[in-house]
Amino acid sequence: MDTRCHHQKKIAEEQLFHVIPTIGCVPGIEPIEAEGRQGKEKKADDVAPPAATAAGGSSEAIIIEACKQCNSFKTRAFAVKDGLESAIPGIEVILNPEKPRRGCFEVRKADGEIVISLLDMKRPFTPMKNLDMEKVVEDIVKKIK
Template sequence: MAPKKRKTTETANPDAARPSQRVTRSSTRNTGNSTGGEAAPPVQPVKPPTKKAKASKEKEERKPSQTSETEPLAEVKTIIVEACKQCHSFKVRALKVKDDLEKAVPGIVVEVNPERPRKGCFEIRDGSGKIFISLLDMPRPFKKMKDLDMDQVISDIIEKIK
């Protein structure tokens, strides 16, 4: 069966004006297009922000605002947990440390991986660089980390902080 022929614009709408030439996207980009008008400047697509841009915006938002001299400066204790992203077990332990420390010590700030973590690394340290626990360059299956009693590690950190 042959396809049906389409109605032309002349029969469908005789009052409609037809352009003398076909206008396509590529023809509108050319400067010498036959429509008589000037070519529109090319439109630059808007790219979504990258992860790096989002992270830098978050860091800017997290920076403490400058305080006046009359306000007393509260000493905020910062703990940094560096956990490799190679295995899910690092993330589980890092989040457990973060949750438990924030519950046990009021006013503490716990950051998980503020910078890119090292491979096979699980380290807990304070903002000044004092290391509470450090397991570096662990090969799979990360036996040293999995053998840790996380509740005991967290209680030891709490004692050292207070």
């Protein structure tokens, strides 16, 4: 049995509602913004300006869009990123600046020119898995230069 008086219970309830993020369903208490959302928005803002400055001219920027459905997309995206950064000094490679499309592996320049595009792939993602990533990196380097 709870031995607290009704004033202590009311204070405890108010403290509880101030800690838990709400959607405005409790009268008299304002909704609390989730900290995770603010962090994501900041990251998106941080990623977007370098792409715009790189498109401006000082260095080349490449955008890799890789689906998050399967780890094989991530592995190949990092392989392309590492290969490009080692082949072309000063190049800026951006992974998924926006939410990627499902079943998509696409490499494009910051100005929108598509270098390689595999769209709407279904499991087991055979077209992407058949790619020789070293050859893909070489082809991208040739198209950039």
